[in-house]
Amino acid sequence: MASYFAKDWTGSAFELFGSGHLIFIGFFLLFNLSFIWLRRIQNPAFRKSMRYGLAITSIIVELAWHSWKIWLGEWTVAEMLPLHLCSISVIINSIMLFTGNYTLYEFSYFLGIGGALQAFLTPDAGQYGLWHFRPIQTLTAHGLIITEAVYMTVVEGYRPTLRSFRNVFLYGNIAMVIVYGINLVVGGNYMFLMHKPPTASLLDVLGPWPWYILSLEAVGFLMFGILYLPWAVIDLRAKRKAVKAM
Numbered sequence: 001m002a003s004y005f006a007k008d009w010t011g012s013a014f015e016l017f018g019s020g021h022l023i024f025i026g027f028f029l030l031f032n033l034s035f036i037w038l039r040r041i042q043n044p045a046f047r048k049s050m051r052y053g054l055a056i057t058s059i060i061v062e063l064a065w066h067s068w069k070i071w072l073g074e075w076t077v078a079e080m081l082p083l084h085l086c087s088i089s090v091i092i093n094s095i096m097l098f099t100g101n102y103t104l105y106e107f108s109y110f111l112g113i114g115g116a117l118q119a120f121l122t123p124d125a126g127q128y129g130l131w132h133f134r135p136i137q138t139l140t141a142h143g144l145i146i147t148e149a150v151y152m153t154v155v156e157g158y159r160p161t162l163r164s165f166r167n168v169f170l171y172g173n174i175a176m177v178i179v180y181g182i183n184l185v186v187g188g189n190y191m192f193l194m195h196k197p198p199t200a201s202l203l204d205v206l207g208p209w210p211w212y213i214l215s216l217e218a219v220g221f222l223m224f225g226i227l228y229l230p231w232a233v234i235d236l237r238a239k240r241k242a243v244k245a246m
Helices: 019-033 044-072 085-099 102-121 133-154 162-186 211-245
Strands: none
Touching (some): 019 102, 019 133, 044 085, 044 133, 085 102, 085 133, 102 133, 102 162, 102 211
16 A cells, blocks of 8 residues: 555556546546536535535645655645646635635636646656556546536536636736746746646647747637637527517
8 A cells, every 4th residue: 555655656657548547537527417417406505515525625635745745755845835727726716615706716717627627638647657646636636626617617507707718817827927936936837837847748749948838828818718618609699689689
């Protein structure tokens, strides 16, 4: 059992879209599809339990990651502050789930789904393969970030607007500038603003530093547009129906 938490992993490396990875993808896909049925349950206590359960699970998974790094003696300010996009999303989502705050939902929907989806499909597991703690933790953490935004959309009835699109993109860029300044102070690479991660990722095809950051801006804008597209279509159809009814 200790080997599954060990720093020096002697097992096979993580296999992208291997059987273990596909098990995680399949589980979260089915879990998210179950929300179509769960939204029929109108019991407020049940919905509150679901929100709290998701939030507490995310917090436990995040704390487990920090605890493991402390146990290994590798927790540092330069690497472990909650300033990566997905760590920020855990904080935003948890508060959102506990309070029902709509503004936080906007960030959860665009930044959470947009950022965590790439990390879920191409996880940064380092040299660790399944079933080591590290890939289990990172897949679970990112799967939950996506799931929480989907839950609030499908079950609780929240939805983004065009204003949400604008605000999240604007304030997300302001946050990047702040995090870049923190990176300079602590010698970190939060949000991968200083260099690319050592493992394969989307950034590998976006050019060298610092140009990949600009490319990532374009990819992020496109991803936000794709996430907003279904709602834009719904609003357009509703507007047309209203015009015809006049």
